[in-house]
Amino acid sequence: MKKCDYCGKEISYMEQYCDENCHRKALDFYQLQEKFSKLFSIVNIICVFGIPIGIFISTFAGAIGFTLLSFSVAVEGLIILILPFPVENMITSMPLCR
Numbered sequence: 001m002k003k004c005d006y007c008g009k010e011i012s013y014m015e016q017y018c019d020e021n022c023h024r025k026a027l028d029f030y031q032l033q034e035k036f037s038k039l040f041s042i043v044n045i046i047c048v049f050g051i052p053i054g055i056f057i058s059t060f061a062g063a064i065g066f067t068l069l070s071f072s073v074a075v076e077g078l079i080i081l082i083l084p085f086p087v088e089n090m091i092t093s094m095p096l097c098r
């Protein structure tokens with residue numbers, strides 16, 4: 001038996017969702033996921049650059065560099081904790097993991 005993409009209820013092979021409600025909820029979820037994926041990618045890029053820049057700045061301006069470095073690491077860690085689903089996209093989009 002095929003299962004509803006949203007709630008997992010058993011459905012016929014002709015359908016993708018058990019009812020219109022599940023279809024709508026699933027679409028909302030995918031939209032939300034897409035939105036957060038973009039936000040995550042942007043923040044992730046900033047943090048990925050923030051870490052080496054922080055290390056670089058800390059060589060001549062210790063306090064500022066260290067602040068930037070710890071901020072980048074903290075934000076990166078927080079994002080991974082609060083948004084678990086985009087991480088999966090990030091991992092699967094990495095060529096090494098294919």
Ligand SMILES: [Zn+2]
Binds near residue numbers: 004005009019022
């Ligand atoms: Zn359903």
